[in-house]
Amino acid sequence: AQKITQTQPGMFVQEKEAVTLDCTYDTSDQSYGLFWYKQPSSGEMIFLIYQGSYDEQNATEGRYSLNFQKARKSANLVISASQLGDSAMYFCAMREGRGGFKTIFGAGTRLFVKA
Amino acid sequence: NAGVTQTPKFRVLKTGQSMTLLCAQDMNHEYMYWYRQDPGMGLRLIHYSVGEGTTAKGEVPDGYNVSRLKKQNFLLGLESAAPSQTSVYFCATLVRQSYSGANVLTFGAGSRLTVL
Numbered sequence: 001a002q003k004i005t006q007t008q009p010g011m012f013v014q015e016k017e018a019v020t021l022d023c024t025y026d027t028s029d030q031s032y033g034l035f036w037y038k039q040p041s042s043g044e045m046i047f048l049i050y051q052g053s054y055d056e057q058n059a060t061e062g063r064y065s066l067n068f069q070k071a072r073k074s075a076n077l078v079i080s081a082s083q084l085g086d087s088a089m090y091f092c093a094m095r096e097g098r099g100g101f102k103t104i105f106g107a108g109t110r111l112f113v114k115a
Numbered sequence: 116n117a118g119v120t121q122t123p124k125f126r127v128l129k130t131g132q133s134m135t136l137l138c139a140q141d142m143n144h145e146y147m148y149w150y151r152q153d154p155g156m157g158l159r160l161i162h163y164s165v166g167e168g169t170t171a172k173g174e175v176p177d178g179y180n181v182s183r184l185k186k187q188n189f190l191l192g193l194e195s196a197a198p199s200q201t202s203v204y205f206c207a208t209l210v211r212q213s214y215s216g217a218n219v220l221t222f223g224a225g226s227r228l229t230v231l
Contacts, residue, residue, distance in 0.1 A: 009155075033217060045158075045205065045222035050215060091157055095218075101146055101209055102173065103220055105157040 006106035023092030138206030
């Protein structure tokens, strides 16, 4: 069965520093997608970044990058130059490549950015 | 959250009451999903639909029913609410991003349900 594991319930980072949020996954599928979403205190779910299982290069979107290590089944999110507005809950997610495109989520990591 | 509207945003129920959450999308997308979010557990898939007239079970379907009579609407029903169904419910559709080609979940604003 597919599974997403986020082992850091909470993280602190100093403003302007980089931070890595960990995510490991388990799947027997060859084709899958990995995602990160941000949930600020307002409660909305915001898509950040996507990595396909066949993509050879790590995905980047502005200050966000996804460190994809396929053999280790990890998909860590790196946020560079943290800002106060980055304080939020972050969810790692995985979608299978077939059969309804169901997406499963990890338990999340709450990030606190200190001024 | 543009394009995915959930109603109501808040609701308080008594145990045993029934209610329906409505998700409406104006983007003509085929795939729609209902998730529940509980502290420490992330989002868990309740039911989903791959097109009008179709529904399927997700990870935690018990106690819920769904219908997709019209492509734009995906309804989530609780026939006999229980305190364990106190949660925040999110509806989502699958949207293809033009620049990456990835299919990405686009969420509604959420509906907070409390069952007393």
